Amino acid sequence: MFASSQKDRPPGEMFVWFTSMGLAVGLLMIVGLLGFIVWNGVAVFWPKPVAEIRLKDGAPLFRGSASVMGVITKQQPIDVRNLTPEQLAHPDPLVRMEKQLFVGNRNTYGASYVYFNAGDIDSVQYPEGVLNIERMEWGNALVYPIALELKDGTRIEASDPAFPGRFSEIMVEVNKRRAAITKIEKGRIGKINHRMRNLQLDERYLERNKTLSPAQQADLEETRERIRQLQAAYEPLAAEALKMRERQNDHHLLFRLATGEERRQAMGDFVHHFWPNQMNTLHKIGQFLHHAKEFLVAYPREANTEGGIFPSLFGTVVMTLLMSLAVTPFGVLAAIYLREYAKQGPFVRAVRIAVNNLAGVPSIVFGIFGLGFFVYFMGGNIDRIFFPRNVELGVPTFGTGGVLWASLTLALMTVPVVIVSTEEALAAVSRGVRQGALACGASKWQTIQTLVLPASAPGILTGLILAMARGAGEVAPLILVGVVALAPSLPVDSIFPFIHLERKFMHLGFHIYDLGFQSPDSEAAMPMVFATTLVLILLVVVLNLGAILIRNHLKRKYMASAF
Amino acid sequence: MIMTAPMPEPTAKAETRDRVANPLPGRVEYNATKAIPDPSLRMDYIRVSNFNFFYDQTAQVLFDLNMDIPERQVTAFIGPSGCGKSTLLRNINRMNDLIDGVRHEGDILINGHSIYDPYLEVISLRKRIGMVFQKSNPFPKSIYENVIYSLRVAGRKKKSELDDTVERSLRGAALWGEVKDRLHDSAFSLSGGQMQRLCIARAIANRPEILLMDEPCSALDPIATGKIEELIHELKASYTIVIVTHNMQQAARVSDRTAFFYLGRLVEYDETQKVFMNPSNPQTEAYVSGRFG
Numbered sequence: 001m002f003a004s005s006q007k008d009r010p011p012g013e014m015f016v017w018f019t020s021m022g023l024a025v026g027l028l029m030i031v032g033l034l035g036f037i038v039w040n041g042v043a044v045f046w047p048k049p050v051a052e053i054r055l056k057d058g059a060p061l062f063r064g065s066a067s068v069m070g071v072i073t074k075q076q077p078i079d080v081r082n083l084t085p086e087q088l089a090h091p092d093p094l095v096r097m098e099k100q101l102f103v104g105n106r107n108t109y110g111a112s113y114v115y116f117n118a119g120d121i122d123s124v125q126y127p128e129g130v131l132n133i134e135r136m137e138w139g140n141a142l143v144y145p146i147a148l149e150l151k152d153g154t155r156i157e158a159s160d161p162a163f164p165g166r167f168s169e170i171m172v173e174v175n176k177r178r179a180a181i182t183k184i185e186k187g188r189i190g191k192i193n194h195r196m197r198n199l200q201l202d203e204r205y206l207e208r209n210k211t212l213s214p215a216q217q218a219d220l221e222e223t224r225e226r227i228r229q230l231q232a233a234y235e236p237l238a239a240e241a242l243k244m245r246e247r248q249n250d251h252h253l254l255f256r257l258a259t260g261e262e263r264r265q266a267m268g269d270f271v272h273h274f275w276p277n278q279m280n281t282l283h284k285i286g287q288f289l290h291h292a293k294e295f296l297v298a299y300p301r302e303a304n305t306e307g308g309i310f311p312s313l314f315g316t317v318v319m320t321l322l323m324s325l326a327v328t329p330f331g332v333l334a335a336i337y338l339r340e341y342a343k344q345g346p347f348v349r350a351v352r353i354a355v356n357n358l359a360g361v362p363s364i365v366f367g368i369f370g371l372g373f374f375v376y377f378m379g380g381n382i383d384r385i386f387f388p389r390n391v392e393l394g395v396p397t398f399g400t401g402g403v404l405w406a407s408l409t410l411a412l413m414t415v416p417v418v419i420v421s422t423e424e425a426l427a428a429v430s431r432g433v434r435q436g437a438l439a440c441g442a443s444k445w446q447t448i449q450t451l452v453l454p455a456s457a458p459g460i461l462t463g464l465i466l467a468m469a470r471g472a473g474e475v476a477p478l479i480l481v482g483v484v485a486l487a488p489s490l491p492v493d494s495i496f497p498f499i500h501l502e503r504k505f506m507h508l509g510f511h512i513y514d515l516g517f518q519s520p521d522s523e524a525a526m527p528m529v530f531a532t533t534l535v536l537i538l539l540v541v542v543l544n545l546g547a548i549l550i551r552n553h554l555k556r557k558y559m560a561s562a563f
Numbered sequence: 564m565i566m567t568a569p570m571p572e573p574t575a576k577a578e579t580r581d582r583v584a585n586p587l588p589g590r591v592e593y594n595a596t597k598a599i600p601d602p603s604l605r606m607d608y609i610r611v612s613n614f615n616f617f618y619d620q621t622a623q624v625l626f627d628l629n630m631d632i633p634e635r636q637v638t639a640f641i642g643p644s645g646c647g648k649s650t651l652l653r654n655i656n657r658m659n660d661l662i663d664g665v666r667h668e669g670d671i672l673i674n675g676h677s678i679y680d681p682y683l684e685v686i687s688l689r690k691r692i693g694m695v696f697q698k699s700n701p702f703p704k705s706i707y708e709n710v711i712y713s714l715r716v717a718g719r720k721k722k723s724e725l726d727d728t729v730e731r732s733l734r735g736a737a738l739w740g741e742v743k744d745r746l747h748d749s750a751f752s753l754s755g756g757q758m759q760r761l762c763i764a765r766a767i768a769n770r771p772e773i774l775l776m777d778e779p780c781s782a783l784d785p786i787a788t789g790k791i792e793e794l795i796h797e798l799k800a801s802y803t804i805v806i807v808t809h810n811m812q813q814a815a816r817v818s819d820r821t822a823f824f825y826l827g828r829l830v831e832y833d834e835t836q837k838v839f840m841n842p843s844n845p846q847t848e849a850y851v852s853g854r855f856g
Contacts, residue, residue: 343663432700435658440713440765441690450716451702557703 034537041534044527045291047284050130050142050276052258053101059120062259063109068116069130069142069258070101071276075118087119095119105257107138112524126277129158131255134272135265139306139524143255146262151250167273170251174268177244184241187494192234194495199227205389295531304485304515305525309532311487315403315505316539318491320472322407322501323414327467330411331418332453332460338419339426340448352423359416367477370409375401375481379502397502401482403491404501409481410474414467421466425459426452454554461551465544472540475509483507485514508536605674608634608803609655609773613669616650616659620666624650626827628669632820637795637804639818639835641811643850646824648807652775655805656692657685673773690717693766693802697778699758701750701765706733706742709750709761713769728768736764737794756787763794767802774798776806780813792817811851815839823847 048071055066062068078087078098087095097118106112133141145158148166156163206212206220248268256262272294274287298308334355342348379398383390387397398404429452437447453460475483484504491503512532515525609632616625625647632638640648653659655671657678671678678688690713702709710729711719719725729746733739738760742753750761759779766774776795780788795804795817808814814821815835822832823844831838831847842848849855 430700432696432698433702435661436694436696436700436702436762436765437712437716438661439656439658439689439692439694439696440716441686441769442712442716443686446716450712455703 037530037533037537040527040530044531045288045295047132047274047276047279047287047291049126050132051101052125052127052130053116054122054125055116055120056122059117062114062116065259067258067260068101068103068114070103070114071142072124073100073102073113075099078117090119092119102140104132104140104142105138106524108257108259108261108263112139112521128275128277130275130277132274132276133270134306135269136271136301137269139302141255141265143257143263146254146256149252149254149264164275167253170267171270171273174248174270175272177248178268181241181244184237184244189234189237189241190489191495192230192237196227196230196234199223199230201389201393201395203227204393208392296535300486303519304511305519305521305528309508309511309528309535311490312506312508312511312532313535313539314490314492315483315487316472316508316536317543319403319407319410319478319505319507320468320543322403323410323471324464324468326408326411327414327418327471328460328464331415331463331467332422334415335419335422335426336448336453339423340444340452355416355419359420361413362476363413363474364476364480366409366413367480370405370412370477370481371401374405374408375399379405400502401480401504402502403482403505406478406482406505406507409477410471413474413477414471417467417470418460418463421463422456422460425456425462428459429455457554458551461547461554465547465551468543468547469540472543473509473536475507475513478507478510483510485510485518508532508539512536604634606633607631607672608674609805610672610675611651611669612672614651614654614671615668616647616654617666618662619664624827625654628829630822630829630832632803632805634803635799635801636819637799637806637817639814639821640805640807640824641809641814641821641850642824642830643855644809645826647827648822648824649777651824652777652805652807655773655775656689656694658694660685690769691771692773692775693763693769693771695759695762695766695774695776695779697781699755699762699782701753701758701761704750705747706750706753706761707746710764710768712765717769732764732768733761735767735798736760737790737797738764754787756783756790759783759787759791760794763791763798767798772803774802774804776804778807778809781809788813811839811853823850825850 050069051072052067052069055061055068057066059066075097078096080088083096090096095117098115099118099121101114101116102112103109103114104112127144129144131141131143131145133143135141145163145167147158148156148163148170150156156166202223203220206216206223209216212220245268249266251267252264253267253270254262254264272290274283279287295308296313297310299310300312301307338348338351342351376399379396379400379402383397383399390397391399433451433455434447437451438444442450482504484506487504487506489500489503491500491505492498493500512529515532516522516529519525611628611630611632614625614628615623617623628651640652642648650659654667655673655678659665667679673688673691677683702712704712707729708715710732711725714725714728730739730743733742738757741757742748742761745752750758753761759782763774763779780791783791792813795806798804799819806814806818818835820833821835821838823830823838823842823846825846831842831844833843837843838847839851842851
């Protein structure tokens with residue numbers, strides 16, 4: 001028989017193992033990272049039961065109470081430096097653990113998260129009657145409802161079977177009214193404000209003159225008159241909004257916290273509620289979908305730590321699309337010249353190396369360049385030419401960061417990717433097709449336009465996909481050229497000219513940074529950080545999938561099997 | 564004669580060149596043959612005159628070629644690989660200009676007019692010369708768009724004209740019956756032989772005067788080859804055809820005149836029958852009888 005021996009083994013087989021290990025490590029890291037983000041991001045929206053904890057006799061009380069209510073978020077070992085000798089010596093390891101509790105009610109407790117030593121906990125119960133209320137301010141409240149106090153003086157006790165239904169009805173009512181208020185304030189009042197701001201700038205501009213010519217005087221008078229007219233149009237709207245706001249306080253909820261405090265709060269402060277300990281799986285799925293939807297479509301509240309991320313999502317999409325619009329023609333034209341027209345030689349090779357190196361420049365450098373070139377130079381000059389009034393008043397329009405400059409900066413940063421992949425795609429178009437076209441009497445440009453470019457479209461799109469993936473996730477340069485933590489308005493809205501390229505915008509990447517590192521309570525913001533990260537990754541995936549679908553469609557269309 | 568654009572009058576320069584060109588023995592002989600049906604057709608429709616061609620400054624691939632290609636006949640270029648027959652063919656529509664560093668001496672005249680005339684746009688030259696390549700190269704477009712490509716790039720837009728051209732060209736390429744119901748399908752849905760005939764249809768769509776064929780059947784099976792050869796017979800009535808082929812039987816079957824090239828030189832150029840039956844050069848005899856090549 002052929003006994004295998006060490007000698008018979010072909011040399012180098014061992015390296016197969018190394019290569020597979022390299023791949024395995026890479027895959028593990030990717031799967032681990034994505035799994036971590038997806039798990040934590042999705043868990044944010046899942047409604048968790050609320051526990052009532054009773055502390056053991058003798059354990060330190062929480063605000064004078066032995067009873068606390070909250071969502072148990074994690075259990076971890078206590079930092080060894082904080083352990084007493086008794087704890088260290090204790091036979092039960094639970095003594096050396098601590099539990100993190102999301103207690104909510106930040107207006108009363110001062111913090112959303114509290115730690116308790118696991119050893120101090122006597123019992124954990126999940127009482128049925130707990131209500132989890134999302135509020136406009138101060139985060140969630142975890143409460144025992146006592147009664148509803150209606151405007152007409154009637155009082156519905158929590159024990160009344162009609163209570164949950166009535167509570168839900170009032171919630172629907174206040175949410176509808178809040179939407180109506182927002183519509184007035186953001187829509188009609190927003191439009192008036194926009195015009196008012198323009199007129200006030202006019203007024204200020206005219207008032208700067210020490211002596212006014214009669215024409216200027218008339219102008220000033222007219223401006224003031226128009227401001228008065230707008231003010232007159234504004235007042236009834238503001239009054240209407242105010243009236244609706246007051247009606248938000250018609251009904252109140254009386255509730256008790258687990259620590260014993262009783263509170264009374266207007267129903268208008270509440271956004272959403274659910275009974276966390278009375279839910280079956282179906283309810284929970286419903287809640288989950290509701291939370292996820294709200295997260296995507298709602299505006300942020302309380303310095304971005306509550307509410308949704310819609311403006312960031314929208315800003316990211318708008319910026320990425322603008323970037324794609326800028327980078328594609330720019331990169332493709334440059335690649336066509338480099339590949340098709342430039343005489344190949346040392347100079348072109350040097351240009352190509354330079355383009356490739358551009359991809360390695362740190363992104364913050366592009367941000368600084370964007371600030372200097374796009375914002376100060378181009379934006380400043382646009383302002384001087386088209387908005388001299390604003391320049392004199394020190395109110396820059398294009399001369400400050402904005403979504404246009406951010407898109408152009410990222411386009412500049414990602415253009416090497418598009419150039420390189422376009423060049424490869426152009427080079428892959430067969431000589432037979434080119435010669436066939438030239439032999440038909442086509443000029444070189446006609447050949448490129450009618451045959452070479454369509455055939456290389458899939459390759460160009462691949463470059464664009466890579467560029468989008470890089471651009472959408474980039475934060476550092478954006479901070480310098482137009483991203484803000486909280487933008488008052490979207491870059492696209494119903495006010496003429498509808499697309500406001502000069503506006504500052506919000507971005508998911510910056511949102512993550514802002515939440516995780518700039519918010520006062522980073523512990524409370526952590527779930528939002530995970531959820532936002534998940535959305536950013538999903539957005540990049542969706543944009544890429546869209547581009548891949550288009551590419552596959554084009555590939556089928558120009559399938560060149562015969563070459 | 565079918566022409567889309569009138570040939571410009573030969574310039575004085577071209578005439579001078581014509582006069583100084585060495586008259587070939589072959590040309591004189593050809594004038595005397597009776598195989599020509601129409602005496603109004605030119606015997607020196609394409610005239611290659613003292614033509615030298617270099618791929619770069621030193622690498623010469625064509626040496627001092629002189630030949631006259633008659634109008635509306637099929638002329639076959641044969642010879643072993645690397646003998647320069649394709650290079651000469653591709654010089655007739657100046658496709659070799661695309662290669663960096665090429666250089667030529669001498670001249671090629673079509674209908675008495677130099678193709679290197681600086682006043683002649685190479686694009687207008689190519690519009691009058693159709694070309695079919697060794698590998699069929701349909702464009703990634705529909706059959707219809709493939710055929711009218713030369714009209715599209717010339718800016719022709721009239722629907723009726725385009726439709727007529729498609730039918731005429733596809734009929735001319737003996738493909739109409741097979742594809743008339745699926746003109747808007749992708750050209751890649753055709754078989755190899757059909758693709759090559761589509762390329763012929765594309766080459767004749769703009770009614771060129773000359774059809775250059777660079778080994779048009781080398782990638783095809785015998786049945787498809789037979790169809791294309793038949794087609795060449797039919798096209799001869801309207802076009803001056805120059806065909807490069809490795810297949811001696813094919814040259815014998817389709818061509819009226821045959822040129823044998825060897826190492827960049829024209830060894831023998833005569834009526835096909837004479838070249839194959841009674842060659843005057845021993846090298847030609849060795850090649851056509853299969854003893855080398």
